[in-house]
Amino acid sequence: MKDPARELTELEQDALQEIMNIGFGSAAADLAEIINLHVILSVPHIAVLESHEVINFINQEIPDTTDMSMITQFFSGKLNGGSFLVFPHGEGRKLLKIFDGEMSLIGDNYDIDLLEKETLVEIGNIIIGACVGKIAEMLGDVVTYAPPRFFGQDQIHETLHSVVQSSDSFAILFKTVFDFEQYNVSGYLFLVSQYSIMPWLKQAIAEFLGPHA
Amino acid sequence: MHEYRQIFETINLGLVTLDRDLKVTGWNRWMELHSGISAADVVGCQVCETFPDLSRSSFLRIVKGVLSFGNYASYSQKLHKFLFPMRNPHGSHGQLPQMQQNCTVGPLRNEQREIVGVYITVQDVTDFVIYEEKLATMAKTDGLTGIYNRRYLDQRLQEELERSRRHGNSVSILLLDIDHFKKINDTYGHLSGDYALRGFAAELRKNLRSIDILGRYGGEEFCCILPETPLDQAHSLAERCRAQIAATPLCCIDRQLTVTASIGVAGQLPDDTADSLIRRADYALYQAKHLGRNRVCCLTAPREMVDA
Numbered sequence: 001m002k003d004p005a006r007e008l009t010e011l012e013q014d015a016l017q018e019i020m021n022i023g024f025g026s027a028a029a030d031l032a033e034i035i036n037l038h039v040i041l042s043v044p045h046i047a048v049l050e051s052h053e054v055i056n057f058i059n060q061e062i063p064d065t066t067d068m069s070m071i072t073q074f075f076s077g078k079l080n081g082g083s084f085l086v087f088p089h090g091e092g093r094k095l096l097k098i099f100d101g102e103m104s105l106i107g108d109n110y111d112i113d114l115l116e117k118e119t120l121v122e123i124g125n126i127i128i129g130a131c132v133g134k135i136a137e138m139l140g141d142v143v144t145y146a147p148p149r150f151f152g153q154d155q156i157h158e159t160l161h162s163v164v165q166s167s168d169s170f171a172i173l174f175k176t177v178f179d180f181e182q183y184n185v186s187g188y189l190f191l192v193s194q195y196s197i198m199p200w201l202k203q204a205i206a207e208f209l210g211p212h213a
Numbered sequence: 214m215h216e217y218r219q220i221f222e223t224i225n226l227g228l229v230t231l232d233r234d235l236k237v238t239g240w241n242r243w244m245e246l247h248s249g250i251s252a253a254d255v256v257g258c259q260v261c262e263t264f265p266d267l268s269r270s271s272f273l274r275i276v277k278g279v280l281s282f283g284n285y286a287s288y289s290q291k292l293h294k295f296l297f298p299m300r301n302p303h304g305s306h307g308q309l310p311q312m313q314q315n316c317t318v319g320p321l322r323n324e325q326r327e328i329v330g331v332y333i334t335v336q337d338v339t340d341f342v343i344y345e346e347k348l349a350t351m352a353k354t355d356g357l358t359g360i361y362n363r364r365y366l367d368q369r370l371q372e373e374l375e376r377s378r379r380h381g382n383s384v385s386i387l388l389l390d391i392d393h394f395k396k397i398n399d400t401y402g403h404l405s406g407d408y409a410l411r412g413f414a415a416e417l418r419k420n421l422r423s424i425d426i427l428g429r430y431g432g433e434e435f436c437c438i439l440p441e442t443p444l445d446q447a448h449s450l451a452e453r454c455r456a457q458i459a460a461t462p463l464c465c466i467d468r469q470l471t472v473t474a475s476i477g478v479a480g481q482l483p484d485d486t487a488d489s490l491i492r493r494a495d496y497a498l499y500q501a502k503h504l505g506r507n508r509v510c511c512l513t514a515p516r517e518m519v520d521a
Contacts, residue, residue: 027282030281030282034277034281035274035277037274073285098271115292117291118289118291118292119292121287121289122275122286122287122288122289122292125284125287126274126278126282126284126286128284129278129279129282129283129284129285129286130278130281130282130284133282133283142283142322142326143283144283144285145283145284145285145319146285147285147287148285148287
């Protein structure tokens with residue numbers, strides 16, 4: 001049986017899609033303007049899924065995580081949940097170019113995997129901050145973040161499972177593909193939230209729609 | 214608030230707050246202590262003027278990001294070594310003059326939830342960095358002789374073979390074995406044997422170039438990877454090592470011992486793996502032993518190998 005309180009109506013789903021489009025657009029513009037990071041964020045895909053469906057969905061999108069790196073960051077506010085930034089392993093290396101000119105500090109005795117990890121954490125959390133922050137802002141909320149965490153390869157599935165399963169049985173999933181133009185790097189951003197935000201979310205969407213609805 | 218103030222001042226962590234113009238608004242005692250700059254002197258100043266190093270784009274990128282997006286950012290030691298240049302306060306100052314730092318940056322909001330500034334935490338991780346370096350060195354060193362261990366040799370040989378496939382410069386290797394080493398142990402005791410191994414490694418190292426990778430392969434057997442070295446050069450290098458070893462007495466506790474070495478040399482062939490290259494060097498070493506020891510044998514093609 002479907003519980004209407006657990007579902008987004010078509011209108012609400014469209015509105016949320018719109019909010020995400022505007023939010024990601026302005027996040028990308030800010031990233032370019034403020035920190036000179038040019039990112040293309042694809043039109044996000046939104047779905048309200050049960051937890052096992054979330055896992056299936058992510059499995060379908062990324063069938064093989066054995067060669068992936070993931071940054072997770074949890075956020076809390078009225079909008080709360082987790083964000084997962086997933087890159088193919090090795091792609092993060094290209095982002096090291098961002099630190100061009102500062103790499104001399106590091107010297108030659110470094111571990112490239114370690115640097116990739118640190119770069120992904122540093123850059124990833126700015127992207128997450130921009131995207132999540134914008135959506136929250138458009139929904140009239142301000143979120144705070146927990147420190148970012150890095151997971152490599154075989155740790156990814158386990159982490160996703162434990163996160164999705166511990167959150168209450170429903171999840172609202174947002175997926176976008178992003179592209180760093182300058183560095184030829186792309187990956188996925190998933191935001192997973194809990195069913196418990198639904199009443200607030202419905203109301204925030206109604207406020208966004210305002211007199212048009 | 215009074216309690217928070219006490220925490221701010223006494224916590225074992227550097228705490229700094231900046232306003233939107235990057236002027237310092239807070240500077241705790243930890244920062245005073247380690248930077249040598251008092252809060253009175255720095256509060257109200259542009260942080261990049263007091264610390265010109267902070268105008269690095271990576272720091273500004275993070276702060277601008279936090280001011281715009283309100284995210285929680287990290288500035289890691291692994292990537293940046295440190296944020297605020299401060300003296301390493303530990304005994305390891307000679308080894309690492311600057312304090313190594315892991316920093317985080319987060320937003321500060323006013324009552325209207327607008328971002329009015331940022332806070333920075335500065336954690337001193339110098340000790341961890343020193344331990345890490347020590348562990349990394351230990352993991353690739355042979356405890357007795359101080360040269361590389363087997364594990365590191367295996368790893369480097371793999372890397373050098375890959376590198377040479379990319380750049381076309383051939384790799385050669387030497388396998389060296391101390392002749393009649395068992396006799397030293399049996400005659401003078403194991404401690405003397407240990408000294409002999411140490412002296413042998415030191416003597417070898419003197420005769421090698423800085424790019425050569427010398428390690429203890431096991432027991433009294435040593436291996437040397439010679440990057441960008443064709444077989445003929447490797448052969449003359451081996452011959453020089455052999456002659457030098459035979460001519461130089463090693464100090465073993467209360468006596469001087471002269472040892473000789475047998476050396477097998479092999480040069481890389483197009484389809485070589487680490488295993489096949491080592492196997493040829495090992496076969497050459499076997500030949501050197503077989504022909505009477507204290508000599509160098511060189512093997513080029515696999516077909517020269519007959520079943521031993």
